[in-house]
Amino acid sequence: MIIFFVLPLLLTVVWSVFERTMFWMEPAFTFFSYENFFFSSRLENFLSSMFHSSISVVCAFFIGFPIAIFIRRRVRKVAQHRVMLLFILPFMVSEIIRIFALRPILSRNGVVNSFLMDMNLIDSPFSIFVFTPTGVVIGEIVSFLPFMIFSTFLALEAIPNYIFEVCADLGVNRRRMFKDIFLPLAAPGLFAGSVFIFVNGIGIALIPTILGGPGSVNAGLIATQAIIALDFPLAMAVSAIMMFTLMGLLYLGHRLFNLTKLLEPIS
Amino acid sequence: MSLRDDFQPKWKLLLKWGWLSFAVFILMAPTFYTVYISFNELGFGAKYYNFTFQWYENVFSDKQLIGALGWTMLLAIITLPIVIPFGLLSAKLYKQSTQKVWIVFVLLSPLFVPADILASALLVFFKNLNKFFTLIAEYTGIYSLDTWFDLGIMTAVIGLIVYTLPYVFVVIMITMARYRNEQTEAARDLGASAWRAFWEIEFPQIRAGVFSACAFVVILTFNEYTRTSLLKGGFDTFTSVLISQMLNTGMSEESYAMASIVSLVAVVIVSAILILTAINTEELEKKTRIVKEPNK
Numbered sequence: 001m002i003i004f005f006v007l008p009l010l011l012t013v014v015w016s017v018f019e020r021t022m023f024w025m026e027p028a029f030t031f032f033s034y035e036n037f038f039f040s041s042r043l044e045n046f047l048s049s050m051f052h053s054s055i056s057v058v059c060a061f062f063i064g065f066p067i068a069i070f071i072r073r074r075v076r077k078v079a080q081h082r083v084m085l086l087f088i089l090p091f092m093v094s095e096i097i098r099i100f101a102l103r104p105i106l107s108r109n110g111v112v113n114s115f116l117m118d119m120n121l122i123d124s125p126f127s128i129f130v131f132t133p134t135g136v137v138i139g140e141i142v143s144f145l146p147f148m149i150f151s152t153f154l155a156l157e158a159i160p161n162y163i164f165e166v167c168a169d170l171g172v173n174r175r176r177m178f179k180d181i182f183l184p185l186a187a188p189g190l191f192a193g194s195v196f197i198f199v200n201g202i203g204i205a206l207i208p209t210i211l212g213g214p215g216s217v218n219a220g221l222i223a224t225q226a227i228i229a230l231d232f233p234l235a236m237a238v239s240a241i242m243m244f245t246l247m248g249l250l251y252l253g254h255r256l257f258n259l260t261k262l263l264e265p266i267s
Numbered sequence: 268m269s270l271r272d273d274f275q276p277k278w279k280l281l282l283k284w285g286w287l288s289f290a291v292f293i294l295m296a297p298t299f300y301t302v303y304i305s306f307n308e309l310g311f312g313a314k315y316y317n318f319t320f321q322w323y324e325n326v327f328s329d330k331q332l333i334g335a336l337g338w339t340m341l342l343a344i345i346t347l348p349i350v351i352p353f354g355l356l357s358a359k360l361y362k363q364s365t366q367k368v369w370i371v372f373v374l375l376s377p378l379f380v381p382a383d384i385l386a387s388a389l390l391v392f393f394k395n396l397n398k399f400f401t402l403i404a405e406y407t408g409i410y411s412l413d414t415w416f417d418l419g420i421m422t423a424v425i426g427l428i429v430y431t432l433p434y435v436f437v438v439i440m441i442t443m444a445r446y447r448n449e450q451t452e453a454a455r456d457l458g459a460s461a462w463r464a465f466w467e468i469e470f471p472q473i474r475a476g477v478f479s480a481c482a483f484v485v486i487l488t489f490n491e492y493t494r495t496s497l498l499k500g501g502f503d504t505f506t507s508v509l510i511s512q513m514l515n516t517g518m519s520e521e522s523y524a525m526a527s528i529v530s531l532v533a534v535v536i537v538s539a540i541l542i543l544t545a546i547n548t549e550e551l552e553k554k555t556r557i558v559k560e561p562n563k
Contacts, residue, residue, distance in 0.1 A: 101297030203381025
């Protein structure tokens with residue numbers, strides 16, 4: 001893992017300052033690729049993909065966190081893992097297939113629009129579900145929601161049952177329980193899930209390519225397009241920026257919440 | 268599975284179960300829809316539904332696809348015997364180590380790194396390694412070194428190992444968590460070698476996890492596209508054929524059938540593992556209850 005994972009990612013920093021040649025790159029010390037990234041529309045695209053990913057994180061929180069709390073609190077201990085396993089199934093179907101299949105479901109003559117029109121809820125079909133930023137957000141939620149539920153549930157699983165019993169005995173209301181028990185104790189899981197969705201949202205090229213339409217570009221797509229255009233230093237600069245973003249977020253999360261707590265229930 | 272009565276109205280519990288089921292349904296809807304369309308003779312968007320196996324027949328008579336299936340299977344067969352022992356060793360190292368943070372960081376980080384970013388970094392890494400080995404070949408005269416890191420099966424397998432190892436590690440670690448090390452210590456005290464203690468005492472107890480990890484590796488290999496497509500060199504894999512068909516001609520009926528085959532195989536394998544695990548856990552719990560409370 002050190003040779004084929006850590007080393008290539010660290011070396012992206014070195015390769016990003018190399019000079020581009022016709023088909024490859026040569027050793028140099030230039031920030032041209034970074035200038036190329038930061039002083040062009042690529043930065044705007046990158047920031048816009050960050051914005052869309054943040055929306056996906058917020059949506060995944062509102063959908064996934066109540067589900068994780070429900071499984072931890074209301075499902076019998078022996079059945080909790082079985083219910084969690086339901087969310088493994090979609091994760092095991094290829095992401096490409098799931099994203100591609102969203103097109104006919106969300107398109108103008110797709111299942112969702114047909115259903116809404118059959119129910120007389122709308123007069124004409126919505127066209128905002130695909131080839132728009134909304135489509136990208138929907139794709140990210142469908143792709144990454146299980147991870148938010150897994151990581152949050154893992155964090156909640158580490159909370160001993162007596163804490164809930166004490167709260168019940170003391171008559172703590174739901175809002176206070178959420179604010180003072182669930183939210184702080186599930187914070188490592190929420191953070192890990194959020195980082196996963198955020199980073200993959202700005203780094204996976206497939207979702208904007210299939211669901212985002214012509215103007216939708218993220219860091220992953222910039223890197224892939226740079227490789228196709230044989231601009232390897234630019235691709236490496238984008239990879240290095242992504243890597244620093246990820247490392248920064250994980251370091252911050254670990255300092256704030258100690259992310260290794262997440263693995264305590266399974267180790 | 269039963270609902271827990273915690274002084275809450277039943278309708279509220281049902282509402283929460285409904286929300287959970289709705290989330291699972293939404294996550295699975297694209298898969299269900301793909302399978303549904305794949306059996307329609309008239310394809311997507313048609314007013315009527317005529318059930319047919321025609322598109323599946325077309326898929327299985329497609330030589331390019333059968334070739335791609337063979338290559339994908341080969342990748343899975345090569346990846347499995349490498350990544351499973353790595354996962355086992357990593358899980359054992361994690362259990363024994365005091366530096367858990369670093370092990371977790373190195374092993375689970377690939378989950379967080381987007382596929383396109385890791386694939387780009389690995390592609391440039393292999394191209395540089397190739398140049399390095401070509402230089403060594405020129406100096407030493409060992410010209411077989413020349414092609415070591417040419418894009419091909421080996422580089423694709425390395426990409427797959429990096430991708431699947433975190434999953435293997437987590438699955439094996441979950442099973443290993445139930446294993447008590449005192450059993451190995453007892454076996455060693457009785458004169459068993461480290462290998463025999465592992466093979467005859469520990470492995471039978473974590474076997475379910477290891478086999479589940481094997482299934483996950485095969486499924487993930489069939490699902491993987493980005494890393495493999497950049498690192499595979501000249502041959503086609505199942506997903507690369509699927510994607511090229513989807514991007515070039517749109518979602519044809521054959522594309523739906525191909526996607527359905529991959530999805531259904533994955534869903535059936537994972538469901539079988541989940542059901543078997545549930546049955547095993549129940550039996551284990553029953554046995555524990557009998558030992559703890561023999562009179563009940």
